[in-house]
Amino acid sequence: MSDRSQLISTGKPFAFDQQRDKEFERLAKRYPIRESMILPSLWLVQEQEGWVSQESIAYIADRIGTFASKVYEAATFYTMYHLHPMGKFHICVCRTLSCWLRGKQEIVDYLKDEVGIVPGQVRDDGKYSLEEVECLGHCGTAPVVQINGKFHENMDVEKLKVLLTTLQ
Ligand code: FES
Known part of the structure; x- marks a missing residue:
C-alpha cells in the first residue's frame, strides 16, 4: 500500500x-x-x-x-484514495500528536500482535487492512480510529476489542 x-x-x-x-x-x-x-x-x-x-x-x-x-x-x-484493494474493514489509526500522546501505539500494537493486521497491509483472509494516518480532525477526543469512514473516538484497546466483535 x-x-x-x-x-x-x-x-x-x-x-x-x-x-x-x-x-x-x-x-x-x-x-x-x-x-x-x-x-x-x-x-x-x-x-x-x-x-x-x-x-x-x-x-x-x-x-x-x-x-x-x-x-x-x-x-x-491524495492518500485517502486507495490504489490497491483494501480489507473488508479498512482501519485507519491516527498517528498525529494528540492521538500519539493518548495511546494510539497501544491500539496499533494490539491490532498487529493480537489481531494479525500489519500496518500497510491487508490481512491474509481479506477481512482487515490497517493504515496509520495523519490527523483525522477529532483531536479533542483522541485517540481516534476510523473504520470504513466511520469515526470511533476516545478509543482504547478494550473498546476496540468490543468494536471488532461487531464487524461482520
Ligand atoms: S491528532 Fe488524532 S485526530 Fe487529530
Missing part, C-alpha cells in the same frame, strides 16, 4: 453502477468546470469498488472529458 505511483489493472472495464451513475450526473450539474468533478468522481469509484484501479481512472477521464493523467495525478496525490 505504500507505492502511490503504481496503478493496478483489474483486467476488466470499469463503469459506475446505476446508483453512482445517477449521483455522477447529479454532481455534474453542480460543477460548471468539468475537471472539478475529478475528486468527487474518485470518491464514487472508491465507494463502489473500495479502491481506484487503472480502468476506473480511464473511465472517469472519459466521463469528465479530460486527460487520464489529470485523474491519475489527483488519485496518486
Whole structure:
C-alpha cells in the first residue's frame, strides 16, 4: 500500500453502477468546470469498488472529458484514495500528536500482535487492512480510529476489542 505511483489493472472495464451513475450526473450539474468533478468522481469509484484501479481512472477521464493523467495525478496525490484493494474493514489509526500522546501505539500494537493486521497491509483472509494516518480532525477526543469512514473516538484497546466483535 505504500507505492502511490503504481496503478493496478483489474483486467476488466470499469463503469459506475446505476446508483453512482445517477449521483455522477447529479454532481455534474453542480460543477460548471468539468475537471472539478475529478475528486468527487474518485470518491464514487472508491465507494463502489473500495479502491481506484487503472480502468476506473480511464473511465472517469472519459466521463469528465479530460486527460487520464489529470485523474491519475489527483488519485496518486491524495492518500485517502486507495490504489490497491483494501480489507473488508479498512482501519485507519491516527498517528498525529494528540492521538500519539493518548495511546494510539497501544491500539496499533494490539491490532498487529493480537489481531494479525500489519500496518500497510491487508490481512491474509481479506477481512482487515490497517493504515496509520495523519490527523483525522477529532483531536479533542483522541485517540481516534476510523473504520470504513466511520469515526470511533476516545478509543482504547478494550473498546476496540468490543468494536471488532461487531464487524461482520
Ligand atoms: S491528532 Fe488524532 S485526530 Fe487529530
